[in-house]
Structures are given as structure tokens and as C-alpha cells.
Amino acid sequence: MGSDIRDILLGLVSAAVTAVLARTTQLLRRHRIRVETARRYPIGGAYISTYTDVMDGETRTVRDIVHIDQAGSTFSGYSKNLTTGRRFNIEGRIVNAKYLTGSYQGDQREDESTGVFYLGLDLLRSGQIRGLWAGYGAESASIISGEWNWRKMAQINIEECTTSSPLLPSAATLLNDALGSGFVSIEHLRELCESDAGVVLFATDDQGRIEGISTAYVMAEAEKSDLEQKLAHAGVVRPNVVGTRMGMLKSSAVVPRRRGQGIGLRMVNQRLARLEEMGCAAAMVLAWDSGDRHSSFGVLEAAGFQRVAELRKFWREPEGEETFDCIKCQGPCECTAIVMRRSLYDFVPDESIADLDRRRQRVVRFTR
Structure with missing residues (x-):
């Protein structure tokens, strides 16, 4: 009798151990598959993102x-x-x-927009994912x-310049190569770094090499008065x-191999954050269209x-005064300035961009 009970207990323990080992093996296999999928197809x-949508009866980009956020072969996140x-x-x-497939839904309860997407992974190695979406658009009340x-x-770092930074010469060279010989000097960048009203940001890679440069400052009263007169003259x-504490996003350039990777947007976001911290109620840009596909207008509009x-021939200097050689005009600049503005009262740094900069996770397009 005792022997029979002992055999039964041993059988139960053996079955339990076998079940635990089988379950553990299954979990380890799933984990291994998730890890391997994430390694081979790192989409996190x-x-x-750019997509076509219908707004007010018009198709827009x-x-x-x-x-x-990726967990093996599954993922979640937001747009x-x-x-x-x-x-x-x-x-x-x-x-x-080969593909990403899934669904999207409006984040707010009152937003009834919902749909599906199907994106190909054939260009993943170059950092691109492309495909189609379809669904119900609440704004148009239709299937689109x-x-x-x-x-x-890009996985780069964005840091604020210091007057002793060894990157100042490289930054000045990058701006002059992008905008025109003689556009900016090392001394000017150093003065902007020293100024309580100035902002100079460097985008660098993990080896500390410069990938981008952008500047901003709080406008002086005389400059604001001059710009207001020019705007009034333009109608x-x-x-x-x-009468407004106004910030100005000035020059920005990114090395050619980093174009179109979101660095321009990140530097706009960080400059706006700094200007807001400095008490500015709004920010302006005098944007110059270089004519290439990496124009900053899309970035600036995306930033609000x-x-x-x-303002035509905005950068033309009076005769006899020193100027720079515009890369577009091949001499003294005759370009038009596109004046853009956004309020900073409602400015909130985008959390995904802030996360990237915290984790150390670029258009050459320029604004003058």
C-alpha cells in the first residue's frame, strides 16, 4: 500500500516536472524567436512619417x-x-x-478615426518603411x-554649444558650405554662445563629430522694429x-549624408524649447528656399x-557694404525671405523627440 502511494506521488512529481520543463522550453523558444525577430527586423x-490624407476636400501630405515599441514580432506605439x-x-x-500589418485608432474618445495599414520591410536596412493605409476618417466622415x-x-546627440567647444570651427565651415562663403564666422558663433539671448546647438554622432548646427536668439527691439516696418510695407x-518678446530661429544646416532623418525637426523643437524658457511669447523664421527637396518649410510647418x-531681396546689403556669396545666386544674395511665425503660448516639446534626446537616440535645409 505504502509502495503504491509512493509510486503515485513520484509519478505526479515526474509529470509536474515534465510539464514545467515543457512550458519553460516553450517560453524560452518564444523568447528566442522574439529576440531573433527583433535582431533581424529592428523596427523599434x-x-x-509622411502620409496622404483628405482635409477640407483636398488631398494633402x-x-x-x-x-x-517592439516586442519580437509584435509592436505598438503612436503617430x-x-x-x-x-x-x-x-x-x-x-x-x-516581409510586412508590417496592423491597425490604428484615434487617441481621443471623440476621435472616431480608425483603420488598418500594410507596410513593406524591403527598405528597412536603409531606415525606410513604406506602404499603404486605409480607414474611416472622422474629419471627412468617409472611407479614405x-x-x-x-x-x-537618426541616432545622434543634440547639445548646447559652449564658448570653449572644439566644434566651433567645424560648425562655421558647415554653415558657410551650406549657405555661402563668408556667411558666418567662428567669432560670431562664439559671441552667440556667450550671449544670454543666444542659442547654438550642435548635432553630433557617438564619436563627437559634428553632424548639424543650428542657432537662435531673442530679438532686440531695433531688429523687431525694422522687421515690423518691412512686414507692414509687404502688406x-x-x-x-x-511689443512681443520674440525669438528668432536663425541658421541651420545638416551634413548631406544625414538629410531627411529628422535632425532638422529635432533642432527646431529644441530651439523653441530654449526660447520658451527664455521668456519668448512667439518665434519667427526668415526661411530661405534652397530649391532642393530637403526644403525646411515642411519641417517648420510640422513644428507649427x-x-x-x-520679403524680396531680403539679404541684399547696401552697395559698398561687405556681404557673403550666396550659393544659389553665385554672388551677393538676391533671394527672397519667407517670413514664418508660431506662438509659444501653446508650445509643448514633443515627448517622442524629448525621449530620443534623453536616450541619445536630421534637410540640408537652411534658415537664415
């Missing part, structure tokens, strides 16, 4: 930030419009090691569809420059800027 991170703040929650999975393209944001009613006016 932040992307600059919209720029968003997409942030993806956020930096201009409107509108956000969609995303979830999906990798299928047959279009392209949806993601481009991974702008109530420019509202004078709106066009105010065009």
Missing part, C-alpha cells in the same frame, strides 16, 4: 512623428501630428518577415486611403512684432509655423 524607435497634436495609437505585427511612409530618425496688417509674408 522613432520615425519621420501630412508629416507626423511615429514612435514604435502624432506636431502641428495639431492629434495622435493615433498603433499596434501590429511582422508577417512572413493613401500612402504611408516612415523614415527612421501684413498688424504684424505684432514690436505659419507663413506670414515674402
Whole structure:
């Protein structure tokens, strides 16, 4: 009798151990598959996203930030419009090691927009994911569809300049190569670094090499008065420059190999954050269109800027005064300045961009 009970107990223990080992083996296998999938198809991170949508009866291209958290072959995250703040929650999975498929839904209860997407992984090695989306659009109250393209944001660091930074010569060279010989000097950048009203940001790689440079400052009263007169002359009613603590996003350039990777947007976001900290109620840009596909207008509009006016031959200096050689005009600059503005009262640094900079996770397009 005792022997029979002992045999039964040993059998139960053996079965339990076998079941635990089988379950552990199954979990380890799933974990190994998840790890291998994430290694072979690393889709986690932040992307600059463009998609076609219908707004007010017109088809438009919209720029968003997409942030993806990956768990093996499944993923979740969100897409956020930096201009409107509108956000969609995303979830999906990798299928047959070739595609991403999943769904999206409006983040707010009152936003009934919902749909699906199907994106290819054939360009993943170059940091791109492309495909299609389709769904119900609450704003148009209709079924719509279009392209949806993601481009991974560069893994770079953005740091504020110091007067002793060894990168100042490289930064000045980058701006002059991008905008024209003699546009900026090392001394000017150093003075901007020293000024309580100035902002100079460097984008660097993990070896500390410069990948981008951008500047901003708080406008002086004389400059605001001069700009307000020019805007009024251009037909702008109530420019509202004078009487407002106004920030100016000035020059920006990124090395060619980093174009289109979201660095420009990150540097705009960080400059706005610094100007807001410095007490500015609004920010302006005098944007110059280089004519290439990496124009900054899309970046600036994605960051909430709106066009105010065009000022022709804005950078032309009076005869006899020293100027720089514009790379577009091949001599003294005759270009038009596109004046853009955004309020900082409602400015909130985008959380996905802030996360990237905390984790150390770029258009040459220029603003003058």
C-alpha cells in the first residue's frame, strides 16, 4: 500500500516536472524567436512619417512623428501630428518577415478615426518603411486611403554649444558650405554662445563629430522694429512684432549624408524649447528656399509655423557694404525671405523627440 502511494506521488512529481520543463522550453523558444525577430527586423524607435490624407476636400501630405515599441514580432506605439497634436495609437505585427500589418485608432474618445495599414520591410536596412493605409476618417466622415511612409530618425546627440567647444570651427565651415562663403564666422558663433539671448546647438554622432548646427536668439527691439516696418510695407496688417518678446530661429544646416532623418525637426523643437524658457511669447523664421527637396518649410510647418509674408531681396546689403556669396545666386544674395511665425503660448516639446534626446537616440535645409 505504502509502495503504491509512493509510486503515485513520484509519478505526479515526474509529470509536474515534465510539464514545467515543457512550458519553460516553450517560453524560452518564444523568447528566442522574439529576440531573433527583433535582431533581424529592428523596427523599434522613432520615425519621420509622411502620409496622404483628405482635409477640407483636398488631398494633402501630412508629416507626423511615429514612435514604435517592439516586442519580437509584435509592436505598438503612436503617430502624432506636431502641428495639431492629434495622435493615433498603433499596434501590429511582422508577417512572413516581409510586412508590417496592423491597425490604428484615434487617441481621443471623440476621435472616431480608425483603420488598418500594410507596410513593406524591403527598405528597412536603409531606415525606410513604406506602404499603404486605409480607414474611416472622422474629419471627412468617409472611407479614405493613401500612402504611408516612415523614415527612421537618426541616432545622434543634440547639445548646447559652449564658448570653449572644439566644434566651433567645424560648425562655421558647415554653415558657410551650406549657405555661402563668408556667411558666418567662428567669432560670431562664439559671441552667440556667450550671449544670454543666444542659442547654438550642435548635432553630433557617438564619436563627437559634428553632424548639424543650428542657432537662435531673442530679438532686440531695433531688429523687431525694422522687421515690423518691412512686414507692414509687404502688406501684413498688424504684424505684432514690436511689443512681443520674440525669438528668432536663425541658421541651420545638416551634413548631406544625414538629410531627411529628422535632425532638422529635432533642432527646431529644441530651439523653441530654449526660447520658451527664455521668456519668448512667439518665434519667427526668415526661411530661405534652397530649391532642393530637403526644403525646411515642411519641417517648420510640422513644428507649427505659419507663413506670414515674402520679403524680396531680403539679404541684399547696401552697395559698398561687405556681404557673403550666396550659393544659389553665385554672388551677393538676391533671394527672397519667407517670413514664418508660431506662438509659444501653446508650445509643448514633443515627448517622442524629448525621449530620443534623453536616450541619445536630421534637410540640408537652411534658415537664415
